[in-house]
Every structure is written in C-alpha cells, then in structure tokens.
Amino acid sequence: MFNSKQFFIQRFSSHMLEVSRYLKYIFNGHLVFAMLFLVSALAYYYQAWLVQIPDRFPTAAIIAILFGLVTSYSPVRTLLKEADLVFLLPAEHKMDGYFWLSLLYSFLIQLYLVLLIAAALGPLYFATYPNKPTTQYLVAIVVLLVLKVWSLLANWWMLKIRDRRTRVLDTLIRLVLTIVIFYFFVKGEMVLSGIVTILLFGLFIYNYFLSRQYPGIAWDLLVEKDRERMHTFYRIANMFTDVPQLKTAIKKRHSLVAAVTSRINFSQEQSYHYLYRITFIRSGDYLGMYLRLIIIGGLCIYFIPNLWMKIVFSLLFLYLSGFQMMTLWQHHRTIAWLDLYPLKKEWRQAALVKWLMQLMIVQTIIFGLLFVFIGNLLGLAVVWIGGFLFSYVFIHGFVKKRLV
Structure with missing residues (x-):
C-alpha cells in the first residue's frame, strides 16, 4: 500500500x-x-x-x-x-x-x-x-x-x-x-x-x-x-565542480565577445585564447560572478574606514575572483574535441593563465581607482603594487599547479 x-x-x-x-x-x-x-x-x-x-x-x-x-x-x-x-x-x-x-x-x-x-x-x-x-x-x-x-x-x-x-x-x-x-x-x-x-x-x-x-x-x-x-x-555548484544535470544557458553578447577577441590572431596557437574568452563572456555565470565580486569588493573598500583593511579587502576579493575563475579550466572537459584536435596542452594552460592574469589585473586597476576617488593616493600605490604582485604569485604559484 x-x-x-x-x-x-x-x-x-x-x-x-x-x-x-x-x-x-x-x-x-x-x-x-x-x-x-x-x-x-x-x-x-x-x-x-x-x-x-x-x-x-x-x-x-x-x-x-x-x-x-x-x-x-x-x-x-x-x-x-x-x-x-x-x-x-x-x-x-x-x-x-x-x-x-x-x-x-x-x-x-x-x-x-x-x-x-x-x-x-x-x-x-x-x-x-x-x-x-x-x-x-x-x-x-x-x-x-x-x-x-x-x-x-x-x-x-x-x-x-x-x-x-x-x-x-x-x-x-x-x-x-x-x-x-x-x-x-x-x-x-x-x-x-x-x-x-x-x-x-x-x-x-x-x-x-x-x-x-x-x-x-x-x-x-x-x-x-x-x-x-x-x-x-x-x-552555484557549477562554479566549483562539473554538474552534469545543469544545462548551461548561452548568451550571445556580440559586442563584448568582439571586444575581448578582436586582438586574437587566427592561428592554432591562439585557439584556446579565443575559447576561454568567449566562454567567460557567454557561458554560465562567469561574467556575472566576476562583476558581482568587483561591486561587493568596491563597496567594502569605499565604506570601511581603516586604510589597511581596505587594502586587505582588495586582496581578498582579488583572490576570490581568481579562485572562482579557475573553474573555466573544467568547463569544457566533457567536450571530446579538446582531446581530438591537434592542439597542445601547453597552449591551453598558457591561454587560461594569461586570461586569468588579465582579469585580475583589470580588477586591481578598478580597486586602485576607487582609492583615487576617495582621495587616498597611498592606498592606490599599495593596491596596485600589491595587487599586481599578488596576481602574479597566485597565478603562477597556485593556479598553474592545478591546471592538470
């Protein structure tokens, strides 16, 4: 019964x-x-x-x-x-x-x-x-x-x-x-x-x-x-691991795609550079997550009164963005042509490393400009220098080891 x-x-x-x-x-x-x-x-x-x-x-x-x-x-x-x-x-x-x-x-x-x-x-x-x-x-x-x-x-x-x-x-x-x-x-x-x-x-x-x-x-x-x-x-889970049940929505966003791919040469070595850029713009929620982290981090920088805590929050949100964008590496792992096409794995790793570095540098520049807006040039210098160094160490010391 x-x-x-x-x-x-x-x-x-x-x-x-x-x-x-x-x-x-x-x-x-x-x-x-x-x-x-x-x-x-x-x-x-x-x-x-x-x-x-x-x-x-x-x-x-x-x-x-x-x-x-x-x-x-x-x-x-x-x-x-x-x-x-x-x-x-x-x-x-x-x-x-x-x-x-x-x-x-x-x-x-x-x-x-x-x-x-x-x-x-x-x-x-x-x-x-x-x-x-x-x-x-x-x-x-x-x-x-x-x-x-x-x-x-x-x-x-x-x-x-x-x-x-x-x-x-x-x-x-x-x-x-x-x-x-x-x-x-x-x-x-x-x-x-x-x-x-x-x-x-x-x-x-x-x-x-x-x-x-x-x-x-x-x-x-x-x-x-x-x-x-x-x-x-x-x-949400797909930002951290592959979710087979999820049918990813694709958004065209022609203008943004053109802006991030216009300088890419039409050659084999540049294939992954093109792929990861259009994946970031069009697939899943990568672009939305990246922008939300910038906005939330910017609000923390603007409203927190202590200068050094502003700097710490800048680096914290820089880390969160880089850590979340690492999932781009696994985004296409169920697509067979990544293994079938005559493209070197080194090209794939180099393309993602370069794109993540560019994203973190853009975020660092935005956070630094916020210090200009609130009239703190010391914060600008520390965030730009510290942000560039942190991005380089994080990408080459942490991310590259996990791109396997």
Whole structure:
C-alpha cells in the first residue's frame, strides 16, 4: 500500500545525498577561510559603527523591510520530479502526508535565514532603542516566525492558482502588509500593528478559500518551481565542480565577445585564447560572478574606514575572483574535441593563465581607482603594487599547479 510519508522520507534522503555531494565542493577550505575573514571584519566594523549611529537613522524602516522580505520569501520545496507527473497522479488523494512533510521541511530550511537576519539586526535595534526591554525584540522574532508560517501556507495555497500575475500580486500585498506590521511594532505602535495584522489575517483567510475553489493539485507548476530552485543550486555548484544535470544557458553578447577577441590572431596557437574568452563572456555565470565580486569588493573598500583593511579587502576579493575563475579550466572537459584536435596542452594552460592574469589585473586597476576617488593616493600605490604582485604569485604559484 502506498505510504506518502515514507515516500517523502525516501525522496528527502535522495535529495540530501545529492545536495551534500556538491556542498563539499562549494564549502572548500579556501572559500570558508575567506568568508570567515569577511564576516569577522564586517562584524567588527558593524559594532564600531553602532557606537556612533546617527540619531535619525531609519532603524525601524530597515528592520521592517528586512523582516518583511524574509517573511514573504517562503518558497515551498516539494522535491517533486518530472516523472511524478505520470506516476504520482493516480495517488493524488493519498499525498496529504507527503505535502505536509514538505511544508515542514520548507519551513525548517528557511529558519537559518530568519535567525541570521534576526541576529544581525539585534545589535542595531538595541543601539537605537537602548531603553526598550529585550523581551520586545524577542516578541518581534516570535511574530516573525508566526507570520513566516502564515506566508508559507499562503504560498502553498496560491500554488493552485495558475495565473502568475495573481500570485505575484498576492505576494506583493502580503509583503507590504508585513513590512507595515513590523514598522509599527518596532516603533511601539501596537494598536496600528494589530490592525494591519488583522488585515493580513483576512488576506490569509481569503487565500485559503480561494484555493478551495481549485481542489486539484497543479502538479506541473510544483515540478517547475522545484526544478527552478534546483537549477539555481546547480548553477552555484557549477562554479566549483562539473554538474552534469545543469544545462548551461548561452548568451550571445556580440559586442563584448568582439571586444575581448578582436586582438586574437587566427592561428592554432591562439585557439584556446579565443575559447576561454568567449566562454567567460557567454557561458554560465562567469561574467556575472566576476562583476558581482568587483561591486561587493568596491563597496567594502569605499565604506570601511581603516586604510589597511581596505587594502586587505582588495586582496581578498582579488583572490576570490581568481579562485572562482579557475573553474573555466573544467568547463569544457566533457567536450571530446579538446582531446581530438591537434592542439597542445601547453597552449591551453598558457591561454587560461594569461586570461586569468588579465582579469585580475583589470580588477586591481578598478580597486586602485576607487582609492583615487576617495582621495587616498597611498592606498592606490599599495593596491596596485600589491595587487599586481599578488596576481602574479597566485597565478603562477597556485593556479598553474592545478591546471592538470
């Protein structure tokens, strides 16, 4: 006899086995060390900034927006696969246990984000409102958890509605109401917060009765949602190792391709130079990741007050970019012509080394120009000299040994 709860446990075990296989590559020693350093440094400057926080700083609005976002973001992970559209459809009336466990799983895996946001905003709350009792912030966290459950259930009910615009509008309304609830709560306006909570509860009840008009399960929509989330995970994992399940999207970007390949000669020796440049521009998320690291690193350089910590962050993000771009070496390993064509392996290694060096030099120049913008020529000199030396040592002392 079909047992939906037992089926979920089996599907969950299979899912965790697959995820853990890639997580060990994502959270490798180098990345963990870099992230620990980044978090520790940001926490230090965060505490230092709280000591001199401006009197009119919009703490209530920031807490309300972040609490509202983390509450409204409540995707339901069903772990369904395309084959379930055929094989589970006859057992739809027996799937209640499976979906209740999937809701519980969805809530538990999102708790880390709730606790992370609550822990990060706690010092800001107590620095802004030193006279308010600790219990009030704890109550706000409890309210956050309750509204999180509401949001998760509402999202589950709205997954029976196929009209995407209706689902998006419902999410936006719940997001706005949730932000207003937390804003009034942090400001101490409990009556107004209670009134808006009643409105949100009314919308919650409306979601329930609306879903009752659609008794069936939108199997294809559930499968599509889960496939999209797994695709996102695979894209992240693909930055660290090869993911066979991932179908890489190719973007043309003719202008950028022309810009990075215009000086390459049409010869055998230059084949890999051309390949790695267009791969960086068109395939996967290499270009996007490279630009995001530059932007985040630039923000750290601009806002961190200490000069030497600015320099350390410059080198840290330079290292992260170089380390992540190393995966270009493995990008084409499943393509047979790399082994069949009469191209020397030394050419391939030299092409990637040169391209990575150019990328790190461009990033070093950008970080250095930020010091010009903030009027610190000493930082400019140190970052440019240190960045060029670090790039050379990193490429020739670390990267080349792993290009095998």
